[in-house]
Amino acid sequence: MTALAFPVAGLLALTAGGHLLLPFDGVTTLEGKIASKSEFFEDEKVQRILMKHGIRVHITRMGSRDIATTGFDGYDFAFPSGQPAADMIKNDRKSKNAYAKGHSAFVSPIVLATYREYAETLRDNGLARPRQGIGADGNSPLYYTLNMKRFIGLSAGGKKWSDIGIEKHRTTNGNRILAQTSNICEANHAGTYLGLVAFVENGNSVPTDNAAADRVARMIKPTLVSQGLPSEQMFKTYEVPEGKGLAPIVVVYEHQYFAYQIRQREQTGRPDSQRVLLYPSTQFLTEPEYIALTPKGDRLGELLASDEQLQRRAMELGFRVLDSSGKATSTELYRFLEDQGIPAPASAADDTKATLPSLPLLERMITSVGDCPPPNQTPETSS
Numbered sequence: 001m002t003a004l005a006f007p008v009a010g011l012l013a014l015t016a017g018g019h020l021l022l023p024f025d026g027v028t029t030l031e032g033k034i035a036s037k038s039e040f041f042e043d044e045k046v047q048r049i050l051m052k053h054g055i056r057v058h059i060t061r062m063g064s065r066d067i068a069t070t071g072f073d074g075y076d077f078a079f080p081s082g083q084p085a086a087d088m089i090k091n092d093r094k095s096k097n098a099y100a101k102g103h104s105a106f107v108s109p110i111v112l113a114t115y116r117e118y119a120e121t122l123r124d125n126g127l128a129r130p131r132q133g134i135g136a137d138g139n140s141p142l143y144y145t146l147n148m149k150r151f152i153g154l155s156a157g158g159k160k161w162s163d164i165g166i167e168k169h170r171t172t173n174g175n176r177i178l179a180q181t182s183n184i185c186e187a188n189h190a191g192t193y194l195g196l197v198a199f200v201e202n203g204n205s206v207p208t209d210n211a212a213a214d215r216v217a218r219m220i221k222p223t224l225v226s227q228g229l230p231s232e233q234m235f236k237t238y239e240v241p242e243g244k245g246l247a248p249i250v251v252v253y254e255h256q257y258f259a260y261q262i263r264q265r266e267q268t269g270r271p272d273s274q275r276v277l278l279y280p281s282t283q284f285l286t287e288p289e290y291i292a293l294t295p296k297g298d299r300l301g302e303l304l305a306s307d308e309q310l311q312r313r314a315m316e317l318g319f320r321v322l323d324s325s326g327k328a329t330s331t332e333l334y335r336f337l338e339d340q341g342i343p344a345p346a347s348a349a350d351d352t353k354a355t356l357p358s359l360p361l362l363e364r365m366i367t368s369v370g371d372c373p374p375p376n377q378t379p380e381t382s383s
Contacts, residue, residue: 029056030300031074035064035081035188036253037288040317049309055300063186065366068092076297079290081188081253086289087359093293101292103301105311106319108253109285110192112146112179112278113238117169118161118248119144119276125164127151128278132346142261142271143345146278148200155179156223161248173248180247182234184224185372188286189234193251194224194369195356196284204282206357213361217368224369235260238275249278253286258318258333261342271342279345284354 032041038061040046050056062070064080068088072078080086086102093100122128127150130141154164154177161173181190198216199206207213234250237243239260243250254277261271290305292298304310311321315333334344356362366372 027051027054027056028296028299029058030076030297032057032059032077032079032297033067033070033072033075034059034061034079035067035085035288036256037079037081039256039259040314040319043313043317045313045316046310049307049313050300050303053299053303053307055303057300063183064188065186065191065372072098072293076294077290077292077300079288081288082192082286083289084191084356084359084362085188086291088363089291091359093291099293099295101298101301103290103292103298103305104287104322105290105304106255106314106321107285107287108255108319109283110189110196110280111252111254111257112249112280113235113252113257114249114276114278115244116140116274116276117166117171117244119278120169121161121164121166122146122151122278124168127154131279132343140273141276142273142343143277143279146280148196148280148282151177151179152197152200152220152223156220171244173245175248177249178223179249179251180234181224181251184366184370189251189253191362191366192284192286192356194220194366195362196280196282196354197224198357198365199354200282204352204354206355207361207365208357210361210364213357213364214368217365221369255318255320258337258342262316262318262337262340265340265342277345282352282354284356 034041038059041057041059047056060075064082064085065088067078067080068085072089072093078089080089090100090102092098119128123130123144127147128144131143131145132141159177160175161171161177164177166173179193181187181193184190184194195206197220201220202212202216207216234247235252235256237247238250238252257275257277260275264270264272290301292301305322315321315336318333320330320333330344330347337344357365
């Protein structure tokens with residue numbers, strides 16, 4: 001885990017009422033445990049907006065499951081990347097009669113990030129088809145729909161990239177075809193991908209009892225654990241040139257890819273047409289939930305859910321922001337991408353929406369597939 005403190009930018013800041021605020025005068029520092037959404041609080045613009053409200057954050061970075069299964073003494077908020085970990089936290093706090101209040105502000109689908117050669121090889125084999133979205137060269141799609149059933153079948157069957165013609169695209173890779181995740185025992189995106197694979201392999205339905213969960217877990221375990229040592233920095237690996245050989249397909253959040261393309265557009269004048277997205281034909285929308293653990297933390301949660309500047313910045317960082325009714329909307333995000341010279345993906349009406357198993361069954365499957373140690377929540381004093 002990594003603890004990060006964010007310094008105050010500049011000598012002076014403005015409060016919400018427009019008054020000058022000295023760097024350490026009237027500023028509340030909040031302690032939080034955050035998973036992949038730490039990049040939101042690392043953003044300098046977000047930090048400046050929060051300073052206007054007299055708030056500074058100090059975060060400890062860890063996987064979503066670790067956030068949910070370790071103690072909360074001294075913390076004002078927790079921000080796991082998905083609903084399963086959030087539910088674990090809220091259930092634990094309720095059992096201890098401890099303070100907990102949830103806030104939702106934005107969402108991001110689980111996607112598979114890859115490189116053009118691999119996407120086109122899957123396309124050659126009938127596993128991927130282009131979606132709307134034209135790359136920087138004017139005729140190369142940035143987005144594809146991936147047939148999840150057939151993709152999982154290739155991986156489960158032990159097929160290698162060299163078996164399906166990767167050489168046609170001037171690339172050599174004799175490794176097994178699979179989507180790489182971070183540690184299933186720690187990361188929300190990995191646990192969610194497990195749930196998605198389980199849904200597909202169980203005939204597009206969720207396991208509903210222990211016997212079914214155990215059966216499906218046994219079925220999918222060889223595929224999900226065959227990837228070797230997982231990386232804690234999946235998207236950073238994807239960004240560097242070596243990523244193409246190390247992990248040609250990685251499970252990430254959509255907003256990470258959009259944020260990368262926005263940076264590329266700012267730095268080079270065009271999006272990166274060689275890095276593309278595979279949208280699973282069976283999709284799951286992750287819903288990160290900010291959980292206030294103290295009244296001080298609740299103030300930040302309310303800002304995340306209602307402050308227009310913070311919501312605008314979240315969209316600029318690639319998130320789908322929730323509207324006033326609490327529903328995810330892509331319209332503003334896609335319009336922003338187009339304004340930045342980045343094609344937006346089209347929705348596919350025939351995509352299947354995946355559902356995760358109940359929390360106890362999902363935990364059972366994660367523990368089984370990942371050989372994870374059981375949750376060991378540290379006793380704490382109620383706040």
